[in-house]
Amino acid sequence: MKLIIQAGIVILMIASLIMPANALLEASGEKAPIAKGDNLIAGAAVNDSAGSSDLTLIIQLKIDGKIVVDEGHKCTAIQPLENIPSDKDPTGWTQPKFDDKDWEKGEYGVGYGDGDDNLIIGNGTHAMVYSRAIFEVKSIRSNSKVELGADFDDGCVIWINGVEVARESNTDIPDEPEWDSWTDKGSGHSHEASKTDPPTYEFVELDVKVIGNPFAVEPADKLATSWGEIKAGY
Template structure:
């Protein structure tokens, strides 16, 4: 009996964990947040890049040239990947962000550089009809991304961090190097997203992410009947 109960508990826990790992993020008509951890493989890395494009239902929500909030950490920051996090004290910049290679609209000092926390805030006026959003990443060296609190994308070279875990600010050190496409900066440079898709250096990554509507649909009260006197 004890063994049956134990096995049942393990099975239930497994189901819960699978549900957490693969739950679809919410998409709201206003104030969505894509939070991205971009990291070098070494503090002495000669370059760094993060450029993201996001669209859904044929609408581009943001692209290279969009406003970003960013923070260069030297310690962990609690809850920074969440939608509710207050990033008003962070630096305002323009996507893409990084240094060297001539592909950044916002240039940060480096090397040395370990990682950068970046937040993109955007509206999705067509959220009610969108079932999938598409994300493109041009990056150097590695990234993990969260949409409205849920992990939705990561580069192939950052496998040591468990899915759903917020990495430590320096947890990307020691990963495999990945070079960006080195496409010149633009607002946007449309040729960037015509590059080959894959995980090899010089390639972009593309993710189709299933989403659920986050807005509460208000019930419409029926009109009162007219009465005659």
């Protein structure tokens, strides 16, 4: 009996060396900027490597116990074939004021394979599917309890109003994710979605920074627009 237990321990030790490090959703440490009214959540679902047979991102967001984003929440999505909007600003698509009118429209979750997606998008030839959703907040305080959940395959990065608030740890995704940032460029990282109904989320708790309307047009935007018009000869 003792021998069997010792053999079991040795097998577990070997398995822990072979298996990739335990992956976990982690908060970024940045305070989530949240306004009363409309807000934007953006999520990148990330494949492990070329040829991946599945991709999933389903987001849940709870504020003071009230669910404001969940499976079935309206969203837009795109499989990027280049940095959006540009190589100089590869995460500009996470900003509330980014124009996503040409993206596909549907509901969370986004991805393909495994029968756990409402908006079927992407394939194993590219690393990412980007998604964006507007959510409404009735009231927010700096001490509000904000719980962010994600059910995903193989990795994810999530932003609220343009600020990265959480991502899957132990991946090869760089600090500023780009359109071709696979989770496994040598790390061996992969991660399966729950495939349960309802989804089983991994949760992180976020600190809050209360902000004004993130969709408001700033005076600087107006100035830039009028200057552009002047230069264009209007």
